[in-house]
Amino acid sequence: MDTLLDLGFLATWLAAAVRLTGPLLLAALGELFSERSGVLNVGIEGIILLGALAAYVTAIQTGSPVLGIGSAAVIGLASAAFLAWMYVITQASQVVVGLIFNVFAMGAASYAFRMALGDVPRVELAPMFEPVSIPLLRDIPVIGSALFEQSLLLYATLALAALGGYVLYRTRFGLNLRAVGEYPRAAAAAGIDVVRMRIICVLISGLGAGLAGAYFVLVQIGLFRDTIVQGRGFIALGIVILARWNPYLAIAAALGFAAMDALPLSLQLFDTGIPSQALVALPYLLTILAVSGVFGRSRNPAALMQPYSANR
């Protein structure tokens, strides 16, 4: 009986962890491209929030979650275009700009939420993506429902991670982009447009973060609150470091963080005696461990956070 209970717990925990992996992985993948090109985009926290809001409002008003995803992508790209201008063209401190953008996004999201939906906070659920379940495979014990009863978006995200790895390591674009992040001056001498490359990569990070916001709303919660992000954009930054800027490893790292994130919910049924705040704090604690060198050293892209200007 005991083992059955444990297996049951494992199955729900794993399923929840895999479900939470999606948005973290999306945001981390985009950030990974940006950092590989030498730009640390701390602003993804704010973009996730704006993307979530856009997805929620659009999905509620049109009834279509697909349009919700589309508007989150547009908002993500638009925010990233502004950020790219600040990071790459005006060369302001990347951390400072990202940080203030997050403050801005908090205000803007709460303003836009009120403007779009009125004074009273709504509890209306947005139309969501239903999980698809794959017959036979989903009946495998423990891992069946975790791996084969998820939303299509999860499978799409995993495919994106594989695509990201392919682009980064197997294409000319990826090679150029890594060169820009390691040694921009040499890359420029070899004929690569450093500024353009970095702008493209910041846009990719904005797209990833916007989609991650849509994912939170349209697959997981169905609601919008200005507290739904809660530092998960920062956790995505931690995932990138733990994954050593490698898209394939990012899948595993995102799953690890998601497992910590899913633990409090999965343990709710049990009387563990552990204060719930301690469990909720786990992913943040894990991030601290991951970025303070406990899991071994990792090397930044050499030109990370270093502005580049052609004539110097």
Next chain:
Amino acid sequence: MRVRIEQRSEPLTSWWASAALIGVALILGMALAGLLFIPFGASPIEGYSILISNAFLSLRGFGFTLVAATPLMFVAFGTIVAWRCGFMFLGFEGCLLIGAMGAAMVALAAVDGAVLAHFPPLILIALALIWGAVLGAIWSGIVGELKVRLDGNEILIALMMNFLAIYLIQYLVVGPWRVDGDLPQTIRFRRDMWLPYILPGTRLHAGILIALAVGAVLIVLLNRTRAGFEMLAAGLNETAAKYGGINAAVRRRQAACLAGALAGLGGAVVVLGVHHRLLDGLSDGTGFLGIVAALLGRMSILGSAIASILYGGLSIGGDAMQRQTGLPSSIVVVVQATIVLFLLAFEFLRTHRVVVAAPKASSTSTKDV
């Protein structure tokens, strides 16, 4: 007509150039964000006049403004100390909360029958402030230590520690420290442990005096002492500082602890002066808004004190505006962020100029912005 950007031979560094850039950023930021009033049926002028009259034009309102400015000042001062020493600390939210917790520890130990019950109130208040500062220093010192010793990523570590502090406080006020009743909070502190109100007819408490005194001490420390000089030198150029015989790692650790102590003191002042108890949701972005104020004050103590009063006033005015007219106070957050985003974008103009030239003319009008 063609618009071109070219590099200046000398960056603009004069004080009037700084003042002009700040002025233009303020005006443009307020103008752009002011458009947000329009969908709610108010003109930007109306909106801002409600904001300003609530925050600055009545004694009671101005009292609240200074109350709100107090923690912003502590955080802004901490930002200046840490960042100018080359330690990019973003963990002030956490330090504020931990400092508030420290003050609450002392206050809760001073209730009837507890360990500290027989000490005179003045000593208790001093003890609470110091303990808040010490815990804040330890909290940021952890980040500094991980940075200096392990070369950890101080940005992410500090951001994550903010969340740890939030959950720690939440645990305390719903768990062991909770008072009987509906709300997750501690009991109200003893009346004689509250910071005294200093302006009749307002809620202005003595915390602002502490903040201003600390600011004065910091001006002397940074500009007139060896420790301050070495901290700033380590921040400007670590290699050069090392050749000059400065132990940059030690100075950076000290700056980290000092910054955390300042924010911790700010947190202690807030619970002793405003809430008189520890409660959930205490900081709510103050730790970040203070950084923004330091940037608006261009990383000078005096400038960021003024910026803190301005931003504190905007926050207070925004809340009053929402209560009176239903206009959303979130507009204020957008205003506060937009101003500094403009200021950052304008930094570009220090080193570059925008040249507007007619086509085919060799070198016609050049317009400096």
